[in-house]
Structures are given as structure tokens and as C-alpha cells.
Amino acid sequence: MTSVMTVLAALLLSTTASAAPPRLERQGTTMRLIVKDQPMLLLGGELGNSSATSAAYMAPYWPKLKQMNLNTVLAPVSWELIEPVEGTFVWDSLDQLIKDARKHDMKLVLLWFGAWKNSMSTYVPAWVKRDQARFPRVQLPNGQSTEILSAFSTATRDADARAFAALMGRIKAVDAQQNTILMVQVENEIGMLPVAREYGAEANRLFAERVPAELIKHLGATRDHRTGLHKLWAEQGGKSEGSWTEIFGEGDAAAEAFTAWHYSRFVEALTTAGKAVYPLPMYVNAALNRPGKAPGEYPSGGPLPHLLDVWKAGAPSLDFLAPDIYFPNFVELAARFYRADNALFIPEANNSDKPEAPANAFYAFGKLDAIGFSPFSIESISEPLPNPLADAYAVLRQLSPAILSAQGLGRMSGFKPRVLEDETVIDLPVTEDIGNYRFIVSFIDPWLPEAEQRTATHGGLIIQTGPEEYLIAGQGITVTVKPVGAGPPLAGIEQAWEGAFDAQGRWVPARLLNGDQTHQGRHVRLAPGKFQIQRVRFYRYR
Numbered sequence: 001m002t003s004v005m006t007v008l009a010a011l012l013l014s015t016t017a018s019a020a021p022p023r024l025e026r027q028g029t030t031m032r033l034i035v036k037d038q039p040m041l042l043l044g045g046e047l048g049n050s051s052a053t054s055a056a057y058m059a060p061y062w063p064k065l066k067q068m069n070l071n072t073v074l075a076p077v078s079w080e081l082i083e084p085v086e087g088t089f090v091w092d093s094l095d096q097l098i099k100d101a102r103k104h105d106m107k108l109v110l111l112w113f114g115a116w117k118n119s120m121s122t123y124v125p126a127w128v129k130r131d132q133a134r135f136p137r138v139q140l141p142n143g144q145s146t147e148i149l150s151a152f153s154t155a156t157r158d159a160d161a162r163a164f165a166a167l168m169g170r171i172k173a174v175d176a177q178q179n180t181i182l183m184v185q186v187e188n189e190i191g192m193l194p195v196a197r198e199y200g201a202e203a204n205r206l207f208a209e210r211v212p213a214e215l216i217k218h219l220g221a222t223r224d225h226r227t228g229l230h231k232l233w234a235e236q237g238g239k240s241e242g243s244w245t246e247i248f249g250e251g252d253a254a255a256e257a258f259t260a261w262h263y264s265r266f267v268e269a270l271t272t273a274g275k276a277v278y279p280l281p282m283y284v285n286a287a288l289n290r291p292g293k294a295p296g297e298y299p300s301g302g303p304l305p306h307l308l309d310v311w312k313a314g315a316p317s318l319d320f321l322a323p324d325i326y327f328p329n330f331v332e333l334a335a336r337f338y339r340a341d342n343a344l345f346i347p348e349a350n351n352s353d354k355p356e357a358p359a360n361a362f363y364a365f366g367k368l369d370a371i372g373f374s375p376f377s378i379e380s381i382s383e384p385l386p387n388p389l390a391d392a393y394a395v396l397r398q399l400s401p402a403i404l405s406a407q408g409l410g411r412m413s414g415f416k417p418r419v420l421e422d423e424t425v426i427d428l429p430v431t432e433d434i435g436n437y438r439f440i441v442s443f444i445d446p447w448l449p450e451a452e453q454r455t456a457t458h459g460g461l462i463i464q465t466g467p468e469e470y471l472i473a474g475q476g477i478t479v480t481v482k483p484v485g486a487g488p489p490l491a492g493i494e495q496a497w498e499g500a501f502d503a504q505g506r507w508v509p510a511r512l513l514n515g516d517q518t519h520q521g522r523h524v525r526l527a528p529g530k531f532q533i534q535r536v537r538f539y540r541y542r
């Protein structure tokens with residue numbers, strides 16, 4: 001009897017005990033997402049803005065997303081839907097979303113569409129929209145107000161933080177055991193339009209005040225000269241105190257830094273309120289700026305590459321800052337967000353039908369240790385199969401254990417041609433040393449007519465799995481090797497196998513590649529058109 005009761009008590013405990021919430025954890029030079037104590041690579045897609053508001057609308061899409069080999073869906077939760085009346089929360093749509101995700105064995109990242117979504121404030125409840133006295137709007141230099149809530153209102157911040165904390169409470173209540181929800185994005189693409197800063201009375205008052213000491217201290221401690229702000233600060237004499245214009249100069253740059261600081265402080269309030277209830281990883285996403293445009297022409301003060309340090313100082317409780325990358329220069333832009341203090345996650349990696357997206361995913365995971373990749377409007381893909389993104393995710397899913405164990409440890413890299421902002425493709429070979437071999441990766445396939453190749457879609461990754469053994473995956477890349485370091489001066493292919501990993505993670509070899517497939521031992525070729533994996537052992541001779 002006693003033992004039956006002990007078993008029952010243990011069972012009860014195991015069903016009610018919460019798992020540790022998903023978290024980020026350091027490995028080597030990078031961070032990994034840990035879910036139920038296991039690292040996870042997030043193969044995601046973001047839903048169109050309105051799709052998740054209707055379970056019936058979503059119903060036919062879930063199986064398609066599954067077919068496309070996604071493991072995570074990014075879905076908005078909007079303030080107006082969860083708190084239609086102040087203080088009264090309605091969880092039906094969130095609960096249904098979680099149920100549907102679980103039914104399809106899918107994880108979720110929730111996007112909090114609160115005070116701001118793409119700069120604007122259209123997702124706030126009617127009781128906020130209609131009460132301009134309590135929830136003031138941004139004022140433009142001519143005094144005109146806009147449909148953007150002011151970041152300088154404590155009433156707005158507190159109301160948003162209360163709703164956000166309620167959301168985290170609901171997540172904790174319904175998901176602390178299952179961990180269907182992995183992370184939460186705080187607001188969406190914050191940034192001031194159409195000018196660099198607000199011009200209401202409170203904004204003007206604060207703009208004339210001193211730059212907060214925490215920000216100056218942070219800038220002093222972080223000497224990352226990739227951000228223009230350090231440069232501006234130095235140009236003004238690197239003062240340790242002064243007003244925004246004294247520290248950063250006259251003009252838009254100071255106004256933008258000011259905007260970034262106050263947005264980041266607002267977000268920090270939400271993040272701490274949310275994490276106090278349930279500490280999931282949290283991040284903000286950036287609508288990137290096009291060079292040559294003034295702040296305000298693009299969303300001013302968002303978590304942009306040149307403002308990352310302002311955001312790091314202003315919102316230290318965020319786990320990372322994330323870029324939405326719609327511009328063609330993916331390689332350059334993604335790298336700006338890959339720093340010792342910032343894990344890379346790309347919540348919007350262009351639209352899901354962009355032919356470059358799959359190769360960008362290989363690059364992000366292989367070269368920049370990304371924790372996740374997620375093209376936008378994922379449900380709009382009409383044919384889930386055959387589809388290049390589905391293909392790429394199938395391969396990345398098989399490779400996830402190998403990628404995760406190599407991230408941050410210097411035994412992996414990713415390859416794809418750089419594309420410039422004007423869409424010029426730099427498809428010259430790229431050279432990289434991994435272990436004792438130098439890899440020369442070419443993006444123009446030697447066996448197919450060059451004019452027919454779209455090299456911006458070519459790419460892959462290489463993972464060292466043993467002293468001379470490598471997994472080489474992707475499409476449209478041709479790889480040659482040379483030895484590195486002491487030893488015989490020449491390198492050859494001992495064996496190259498085409499194959500796949502099964503559901504248990506065991507390697508299942510298919511063809512042994514030789515002869516024409518390796519150009520008689522001269523190269524490893526992953527032909528354009530289909531993502532694949534080869535397991536290759538090299539050797540050295542004289």
C-alpha cells in the first residue's frame with residue numbers, strides 16, 4: 001500500500017512539476033537555446049500578421065508547415081485581442097494556438113504586438129486608442145499627433161507592461177511543463193517615423209537633459225567601433241557628461257540615440273515585468289535601415305546595427321537583439337548582430353518564397369552560430385513540397401545534433417556568396433581553415449553552364465566531426481582541400497559518402513562517391529538543385 005502511494009505521489013509530482021523554462025546557455029564563443037535541458041536549433045517560419053487570429057484560418061496550414069520540416073512557428077499575440085477591456089484578459093485565441101501547435105508537434109515563439117508594431121500603435125486595445133489624454137501620442141515638430149504612442153508616457157508603459165506580464169503569467173500557467181513556447185519577442189520593429197525623435201513637451205524636456213550615466217559608462221566599456229555611435233561620441237570629444245547634442249553632436253544622430261535610449265528603457269520595463277512572472281528568453285527585432293536614408297525615413301532608434309550598444313545599455317534584460325533581413329546583403333547584415341554579447345536569431349529572414357533564403361539558413365547556422373532562422377509569411381508558400389526551404393530544413397534537421405555540438409567551438413563554418421545591397425553577387429571562392437584542412441569553396445558549379453546558375457542561392461556548411469572527417473552539406477558548392485600545418489604537403493579524399501541521418505540520428509550511407517562524382521578525387525561536389533549531405537574523410541600524402 002505504502003509503495004503504491006509512493007508511486008502515485010511520484011506520478012503526481014512528475015505531472016505537475018514544471019520543467020526549467022527554455023534558456024540561452026553559453027558554449028564556447030556563442031549561445032545556444034536550451035529546451036528541456038537539450039540544445040535546440042530553431043527551424044522556423046513567421047506567420048503573416050493576421051493569420052494566428054483565427055484557428056479556423058490556420059487549420060489547413062499546420063500540416064503544410066509540418067511538411068516543410070519546420071520545428072517552430074513565430075506567431076503574433078496582440079494586445080487588443082487579449083485585453084479588450086482594461087484588466088479583463090481573454091486567452092481563448094492563445095490557448096487554441098498552443099493546442100494547435102502541440103497537435104502538430106510544433107514549438108512557438110510569440111511576438112508581442114503591444115504598444116508598437118512596425119513603429120505604429122494599431123494593435124493596442126480600443127480603450128488605449130481612444131484615450132489620448134491618458135495614453136498620449138507622438139507629436140511631430142509642428143505639434144501634429146500621429147497613430148504612434150509616445151514612449152515618454154509612464155501610463156502607456158505600465159499598461160503595456162501589465163498586459164505583457166499577464167501574457168507571461170498565462171504562458172506559465174498553461175505551458176510551464178510542456179515548453180511549447182520557446183521565446184517571446186517584445187513589441188515588433190520599434191522605431192520612430194517620420195522624424196528622428198518625438199517633439200512632445202516631455203520628449204523636449206528630456207532631450208535637453210544630460211545623457212544618462214549608464215549609457216556613457218556602457219559606451220566607455222564597449223569599444224566596438226562597428227557602431228557609429230562610438231565614433232560620433234569620440235568626434236565630440238568623448239565627454240563623460242553632457243546633453244545629447246553635447247555628447248553626440250547636433251542633428252539626427254543625437255536625436256536617434258535619444259530615441260533608441262528611451263525605446264530601450266520602455267522595453268526593459270516590459271521585459272523585467274514579464275520575466276519576473278516567467279523568465280523565457282526575450283528579444284526585440286529590427287527593421288533595418290537603408291544606408292543613405294535619414295533616421296525617421298527608416299524607423300529611427302530601433303535596435304539597429306549602429307545602435308546595438310544603446311539597446312544593450314538600456315535594455316540589459318533582453319537576451320538578444322535580432323535583425324529582420326529583407327535586404328539582399330544578408331551576409332553583411334547578419335554578421336552585424338553576431339557578437340560576443342549577442343546571439344544571432346533572424347525572426348524575419350526575408351519572405352518565405354525568396355530563393356536565397358535556404359542558402360542563407362545554412363550560412364547563418366554554419367558561419368554565425370545562429371540559434372534560429374525564420375522566413376516571413378511562411379504559410380503563404382503554396383506548395384510545401386517540393387520546395388527549396390523544405391529541402392534545406394530537411395537537411396538542417398538531420399544535421400542539428402552535429403551543428404549544435406559544433407557551435408561556438410571553431411570546428412564549423414558556413415558558405416555562401418556575398419550579395420551586395422545593389423544585388424551584385426560576389427561569387428568568388430571562399431577559403432577557410434577548419435581543423436587541419438583548408439577548404440576552398442566555389443559557388444559556380446564547374447559542370448553546368450554558368451549563365452544558367454543562380455549562385456546567390458548556392459551555399460552550405462562544413463562541420464568537422466573527427467580529426468580528418470567532415471560533414472559537408474548544402475547545394476551548388478564545390479569544395480577542394482589543402483593541408484594545414486605540419487605533415488605531408490598534399491591532401492586527397494579518402495572516401496566521400498552521400499547519405500542521410502535517420503530519425504535516431506544514425507548515419508545511413510547511400511552512394512560511395514568516386515570517379516565522375518568527385519572528378520576522380522579532385523573535389524567534393526554538391527550539385528545545384530538539391531540540398532544534400534556528404535560525409536567525407538580526407539588524408540594527406542607526399
Ligand code: DGJ
Pocket residue numbers: 049118188189324348376
Ligand atoms: C516586417 C514586420 O515585422 C512584419 O510584421 C510584416 O509587417 C513584414 N514587415 C511585411 O513585409
